[in-house]
Amino acid sequence: MKKNIGPVNALYPMPVVLVGAMVDGRANFITIAHVGIFTLETISLGVNRSHYTNRGIRENRTFSVNFPSDGMVVETDYAGLASGKQTDKSSVFEVEFGPLKTAPMIKNAPVSMECGLLDVLDYGNHDVFVGRAVNTYADESVLKNGVIDLAAVRPMLFDMFQRKYWRLGGPFADCWSVGKNYAGGKK
Amino acid sequence: MKKNIGPVNALYPMPVVLVGAMVDGRANFITIAHVGIFTLETISLGVNRSHYTNRGIRENRTFSVNFPSDGMVVETDYAGLASGKQTDKSSVFEVEFGPLKTAPMIKNAPVSMECGLLDVLDYGNHDVFVGRAVNTYADESVLKNGVIDLAAVRPMLFDMFQRKYWRLGGPFADCWSVGKNYAGGKK
Numbered sequence: 001m002k003k004n005i006g007p008v009n010a011l012y013p014m015p016v017v018l019v020g021a022m023v024d025g026r027a028n029f030i031t032i033a034h035v036g037i038f039t040l041e042t043i044s045l046g047v048n049r050s051h052y053t054n055r056g057i058r059e060n061r062t063f064s065v066n067f068p069s070d071g072m073v074v075e076t077d078y079a080g081l082a083s084g085k086q087t088d089k090s091s092v093f094e095v096e097f098g099p100l101k102t103a104p105m106i107k108n109a110p111v112s113m114e115c116g117l118l119d120v121l122d123y124g125n126h127d128v129f130v131g132r133a134v135n136t137y138a139d140e141s142v143l144k145n146g147v148i149d150l151a152a153v154r155p156m157l158f159d160m161f162q163r164k165y166w167r168l169g170g171p172f173a174d175c176w177s178v179g180k181n182y183a184g185g186k187k
Numbered sequence: 188m189k190k191n192i193g194p195v196n197a198l199y200p201m202p203v204v205l206v207g208a209m210v211d212g213r214a215n216f217i218t219i220a221h222v223g224i225f226t227l228e229t230i231s232l233g234v235n236r237s238h239y240t241n242r243g244i245r246e247n248r249t250f251s252v253n254f255p256s257d258g259m260v261v262e263t264d265y266a267g268l269a270s271g272k273q274t275d276k277s278s279v280f281e282v283e284f285g286p287l288k289t290a291p292m293i294k295n296a297p298v299s300m301e302c303g304l305l306d307v308l309d310y311g312n313h314d315v316f317v318g319r320a321v322n323t324y325a326d327e328s329v330l331k332n333g334v335i336d337l338a339a340v341r342p343m344l345f346d347m348f349q350r351k352y353w354r355l356g357g358p359f360a361d362c363w364s365v366g367k368n369y370a371g372g373k374k
Contacts, residue, residue, distance in 0.1 A: 002299065002324035004285075005333070010254060010298050010323050011222060011230050013337060013344075013355060015198060035198060036223010038233040039313045043198050046225040067197060070359060075374040077366030094373055098191075108374050111197050112189065121308075123317075126226045130310075136197050137189035146192070148348040150200060157200075157344075157355065161335040163362045168200060168344065169354030172257060175345065178352075179264030186281055187262040187295055 013157035013166055018079055018093075019045055020064035020104040021056030027090040027104035028053050029066070031080030033158030038130065042118065045129045052084035054127050060102040061117040063131065066109035069154040070167055076156060077165075098135050110139045110153050200344035200353055205266055205280075206232055207251035207291040208243030214277040214291035215240050216253070218267030220345030225317065229305065232316045239271035241314050247289035248304040250318065253296035256341040257354055263343060264352075285322050297326045297340050 014033040021028055030053040034046035043065070047054055057063045068076040075092050082089065094107035098114040105112040113133040121128035142152040150168055157166040201220040208215055217240040221233035230252070234241055244250045255263040262279050269276065281294035285301040292299040300320040308315035329339040337355055344353040 002294075002326050003330065004322050005325050005330070005335075006323065007228070007320040008300075008323040008325075008335070009224065009228055009230060009320060010300050010325075010335060011202060011204075011224055011252070012335075013202065013342070014224060015200065017198075034224035034226070036225070036231050036233070037196065037198055037201060037221040038223070038231070038308070038310045038315045039221070041194070041196055042233075042310055042313075043196060044223050044225070044231065046223070046229075065198070072374055073360045073365055074369050075366070077360065077362060077364070078369035079366070081363060081366045091371075092369070092373065106374075107189075113195075113197050121225070123225045123229055126229075128225045133194040133196060135191050136193065136195040138192050138197075139189050143190065143192070144349075148192075148195070148197060148199075150346050150348065150353065155200070158362065159337050159358065161337065162331075162358065163364075164358035165360045165362060165365075166337065166358050167356030169356040171346065171349065171351035171353050173260045173264065173352045175264060175350045175352060176268060177264070177350075178260055179262070179266070179268045182261050182265035182279075184278075186279065187259055187293075 013159050016156040016158050018066040018068055018076060018106055019053060021053045022060055022102045022104060023052055023056035023084060027095045028056060028084040029079050029089045031076050041132045046126050049125050049127055057117060057129055062100045062103040063115050064103040064105045065113040065115060066106040067111040067155055068109050070156055073165060100134060110142045112137045200346050203343040203345045205253040205255055205263060205293055206240060208240045209247055209289045209291060210239055210243035210271060214282045215243060215271040216266050216276045218263050228319045233313050236312050236314055244304060244316055249287045249290040250302050251290040251292045252300040252302060253293040254298040254342055255296050257343055260352060287321060297329045299324045
């Protein structure tokens, strides 16, 4: 028996990312999990307009999306607690740049996307940045046959309900495959 | 050492959902994981325009977002393989309705959001449906102190790299808290 718990957004867990941008000539990073996928290539980042990073993304029309492993949880959570207005977050992470030049990436994140901005959508007090990767960088240790292996990435997942970070469990079925075993009947 | 693997969208894993809509007077469901969060309340669904469900969402301006548990993997994957154009997917799931009347929900999904449509964004060959919950329903068995407990939901997570469904692991740190332990230094 289901209970009406009100107009709750239940779309969790979501992957935790560190978004990088240049603000006032300095690399800045913000931790968010209100992210999304529009098309196979196009992603979205929902960022409260009060954040320092937003201006850098608008000005340079570039940003990075870095995927921290669970071993980076203290620094990642810290980047969500401290504002770039007061704190130089380029001192928290080793930074590197790709050909876009203005999308600072976190060297020790196992995977980083170097992105170009397509659109900025206006939703309430949030900017929704829409973009896509120009280059994606993955540590050799997280590649299996040239493809990203999430078991090796050890991503952090965000749960707004209990305000916890979760680890990923294991794979248990093949997509576009296991459904072929459906034999009729109602679930 | 990171390797450039090209312009890969690396924003995985993402939660797998079954989106429900009424099409030609019949409940239809589609499996997607290209979802997102814009603001605390606002969510997005990226759906290829070729899908049957899109017309129902546009016409009624309502939809549901149902979260299958891992035990529903066969039916959930099947709903992604079979098109509503050929298959009556209302026969795959027990359906129920809330006050919106035109947002069919899956009775046996542990959590369902009954949503109103705010916007339809045009991205390439995809409709991006933007909406928010009017009511959210959760099975008593997945509520802990009135809040959704992901360990009980047992959500399915989607990995485009290896084309696998994954289980959620365990919680390992508190958000907006563990970062207070940051003692300086670079990661």
